[in-house]
Amino acid sequence: RFPAALCGVTGLRPSVGRVPNTGSIACSVDFDTIGPLAYSVSDVARAFAAIAGYDPEDPNSVDAPLGNFLPTLRDGIAGVRVGVPRNFYFEGLQPAVAERLREALAVLERAGATLVDVTVEDAEVAQARTGFSLLVADMAQYHLDRIETAPEAIGPEVLRRLRLGLPVSGVQYAESRRWLAAWKLRFRALFERVDLIVTPTTPIVAPAIADAADMIEATKAVSRFTYGFGALGLPAMTVPCGFGAHGLPVGMQIVGRWFEEPLVFRAGVAFQAATDHHRRRPAP
Numbered sequence: 001r002f003p004a005a006l007c008g009v010t011g012l013r014p015s016v017g018r019v020p021n022t023g024s025i026a027c028s029v030d031f032d033t034i035g036p037l038a039y040s041v042s043d044v045a046r047a048f049a050a051i052a053g054y055d056p057e058d059p060n061s062v063d064a065p066l067g068n069f070l071p072t073l074r075d076g077i078a079g080v081r082v083g084v085p086r087n088f089y090f091e092g093l094q095p096a097v098a099e100r101l102r103e104a105l106a107v108l109e110r111a112g113a114t115l116v117d118v119t120v121e122d123a124e125v126a127q128a129r130t131g132f133s134l135l136v137a138d139m140a141q142y143h144l145d146r147i148e149t150a151p152e153a154i155g156p157e158v159l160r161r162l163r164l165g166l167p168v169s170g171v172q173y174a175e176s177r178r179w180l181a182a183w184k185l186r187f188r189a190l191f192e193r194v195d196l197i198v199t200p201t202t203p204i205v206a207p208a209i210a211d212a213a214d215m216i217e218a219t220k221a222v223s224r225f226t227y228g229f230g231a232l233g234l235p236a237m238t239v240p241c242g243f244g245a246h247g248l249p250v251g252m253q254i255v256g257r258w259f260e261e262p263l264v265f266r267a268g269v270a271f272q273a274a275t276d277h278h279r280r281r282p283a284p
Contacts, residue, residue, distance in 0.1 A: 001238040002222045004037050005201035005251025008240050008282050010044050010268065011037040013226075015259045016233035017062030019048070020055035028138035029060060031130075031230060040278050041239060041268035045073055048261065062259070069262035073269045078112030080267065083194035088123040089225055093203045096244030101200050104241040104252045104271065108198065111270040116194050121186060126228030127220065129183075133168055133176040134231065140165030157215050164216070184232055191257045196267055199225050201238040201251030225253060235261045239268050240277040247283030 004011025012035045019034045026032035036047035049070055054063040084090075084105060090098070109115055122129075140147065143154075143162050151159055190197075202222045229236045235258070238251040252271070256264040272278050 001226050001236055001251070001253055002202050005238040005240075005249065005253075006206040006222065008249030008251075008280075009037050009039055010041050010237065010239050010272075010278060011035060012044050012048060012237040012261070012264075013230060013235065014048065014052065014261055015062075015064075015235045017060050018064065018066075018235070018259060018261065019051050020053065020058040020061045022055050022058045022061075027142065028135050030138065031135050033233075041237070041265055041272050042073060044237070045070065045265045045269075048265075052261075064259045066261075069265070072262060073265055074273070075266055076112060077108065077267050077270045080113045080196060080263070081116050081194040082108055082113045082267070083116050083118040083190065083197040085118050085120040085123065085197065085199060087119050089120070089199035093200060094205065094244055097200055097203060097205065097250050100242040100244065100250040101252060104275075105198065107271055107274050108267065111274060113196075113267070113270075118190060118194060118197070120190070120197075122183060123228060126183065126231065127224050129176050129179050130231035131223065131227035132164065132220070133172060134180070135227075136161075136165035137168040137173050138165070140168070161216060180231055183228075187232055187234070195257070195263060197255040198267075199253045199255070201225060201253040205244040205246065205248035205250060229253075229255050234258060235264050237264050237268055239271055240280075241271075241275070242277050243280075243282065249282050 001011050001013055014033055014035050016033050021032060021034060024034060036044050038044045052066050055061045105115060139162055147162055207218055234255050236253055236255040238253050240249055241252040242250050244250045254264050254267050
C-alpha cells in the first residue's frame with residue numbers, strides 16, 4: 001500500500017490466499033500477495049473481482065467464496081464501526097499527514113460510520129518482528145543460491161536488502177512466528193469491537209531521493225504502518241486523501257477482517273464519492 005500511497009493512487013493488498021500467487025516470484029510465500037492498483041476504488045474492486053479465486057496450484061490459496069460483490073459497492077457505510085488506533089499509528093506524523101487524516105475521518109463519519117478509538121498493543125514492534133525478521137529471512141532463503149553464487153548479478157541495494165535475512169537464526173524465526181500468532185489473536189478480539197480499522201498509510205509523504213540515500217532505512221520509515229497488517233494477512237487498501245508537504249500525496253489505509261474485502265471497498269467508495277482526491281494529481 002505504501003507505494004500506491006506515495007504515488008497518489010488507490011491500491012489493495014488482499015487477504016493472503018485470496019488471490020493466487022501462481023506464476024509469481026514471491027519474496028515470501030507466506031507474506032506476499034498480488035493486488036491491483038488504480039485511480040479509483042471502483043476500478044480496483046473490478047480488477048480484484050477478476051483475479052480473486054482459488055487455485056490448487058498455489059499451496060497458500062484459500063477456497064473462500066467471494067460471490068458477486070460489485071453491486072454492493074455503493075451500499076454505504078451507515079453504522080459501520082471504524083476503529084481508529086490513536087497509539088502508534090497517529091504518532092510521529094508530518095503535520096500535513098495528520099491534518100489530512102483528521103479530515104478523512106470526518107468524511108467517513110459524515111458518511112455514517114461510527115468512529116471508535118482503539119488501542120493496538122505492540123504495534124510499535126510489529127515491523128521489526130515481522131518485516132525485518134520473518135520476511136527478510138524468507139527473502140534470503142529464496143534467493144540464497146543467487147546470493148552465494150552470483151552476487152554481482154544483483155543490484156547493490158537489492159543485495160544488501162537480501163542479506164539482511166542471513167543472520168536470522170532458526171530460534172529467532174520461531175520466536176517471531178510465535179509472537180505473530182499471539183498478535184493475530186489480539187486482532188481477532190479487536191475485530192469483535194470494530195468492523196474496519198483506519199490509519200495513515202504512511203507517516204510521511206514521499207521522501208526526496210537525496211534524503212533517502214539509505215533505502216533500507218527509508219523503507220522502514222514509510223512502511224511502519226503497513227508491515228504489521230500485511231504479516232497478519234489482513235485485507236488493506238490505501239486511498240488518496242489529499243496532499244502534504246511539497247504537494248505530495250497522502251494516503252489513508254482501510255483495513256478489514258480476513259476475507260472481508262467487500263466492506264473495505266464499500267468504505268473506500270463512500271469516501272471517494274464524497275471527495276475528489278483520487279482525481280487530482282501531485283504537483284509536477
